[in-house]
Structures are given as C-alpha cells and as structure tokens.
Amino acid sequence: MQTLQEKASQWSGVDTADAFAIDDTNLFQKLGLQTFVNLSTNFYTRVYDDEEEEWFRSIFSNSKKEEAIQNQYEFFVQRMGGPPLYSQRKGHPALIGRHRPFPVTHQAAERWLYHMEKALESTPDIDADSRVKMMNFFRHTAFFLVAGDELKTQKQQIPCKHGASKPAES
Numbered sequence: 001m002q003t004l005q006e007k008a009s010q011w012s013g014v015d016t017a018d019a020f021a022i023d024d025t026n027l028f029q030k031l032g033l034q035t036f037v038n039l040s041t042n043f044y045t046r047v048y049d050d051e052e053e054e055w056f057r058s059i060f061s062n063s064k065k066e067e068a069i070q071n072q073y074e075f076f077v078q079r080m081g082g083p084p085l086y087s088q089r090k091g092h093p094a095l096i097g098r099h100r101p102f103p104v105t106h107q108a109a110e111r112w113l114y115h116m117e118k119a120l121e122s123t124p125d126i127d128a129d130s131r132v133k134m135m136n137f138f139r140h141t142a143f144f145l146v147a148g149d150e151l152k153t154q155k156q157q158i159p160c161k162h163g164a165s166k167p168a169e170s
Helices: 004-012 027-031 033-048 054-059 065-079 085-090 106-121 128-157
Strands: none
Touching: 004 128, 027 033, 027 128, 033 054, 033 065, 033 106, 054 106, 065 085, 106 128
C-alpha cells in the first residue's frame, strides 16, 4: 500500500526531494513577511473572483476572505522558515484534518494550483528559483491533501464489525 507521500509524488509529478527543496533555503528570510502576505492576498483575490469555476469558488463561500488570507500566509511563513505564527494562533497545522470539511479532489487541487501559480507569477518579490521551489511544494502538498481526502472517504466505506445489523425479531 502506498503512503500518502508516495501518492502525492505520483499524482503531482513532483518527487519528495523537489517538494521539500523549500527546506534548503530559508524562504521567509529571503522573501520577508510582506511577500507572503502579498502572495496569499493575490491567491485569495483570484479564488474569490473565480468566474469560470463557480463550484471551486463555492468551496470557500463559508470562509471570510481576510481570515483565509491570514491562515494561509501564517502557515506559509511558518513552513518556510519563519516564526510559528500559525501554530501560535490556531495550533498544529494538521493539514489533512483542517481540510476535512472541503471536497479535496484532483479537480479541486488542479484549480487551487492554477490560482496559486498565477498568484506566484503576479507577486514580483518572488524570484524565479523561489517560485519553482514553492510551486513544487504546493503541487506535492495539494495532492497529499487529495490522498488524505481519499483515505477519509475509504474509511467511511469500511464497515465496522459492530455495524452489521441483525435481523429484527418479530
């Protein structure tokens, strides 16, 4: 049975070494807090304005844009070498658990990545090398979440030994 990381590599086309090349450089020190704020703002502006894929935009309909931006940039800062802003405010990132309420499908991952790639391209303070490292990490992580979502779905379909019902006596 494949691990979630192996599935993520297979589905994303990004091997683990490339996905975690973000750890070779402290991107927070290199890019600074404001760059991560700008990236997340660019990303969520695209998501909330997505006119082509209403189904994708609807995933975020119960989230406040400002809170989504803050959650994302704080996670990115923490994951890419900065202070643990996300954990201090929200606890452990637990990505699969935090994304459990959402339909994290292959299609949703691709749409998320489409918007992130456009946001990376439109954030001028991110150099080409950092952009490649970040996109590899994002692509791998998106499909890690898809694998985690499929695991959740499989667990829901596995019958519990106590779940077998006995015929009712008349």
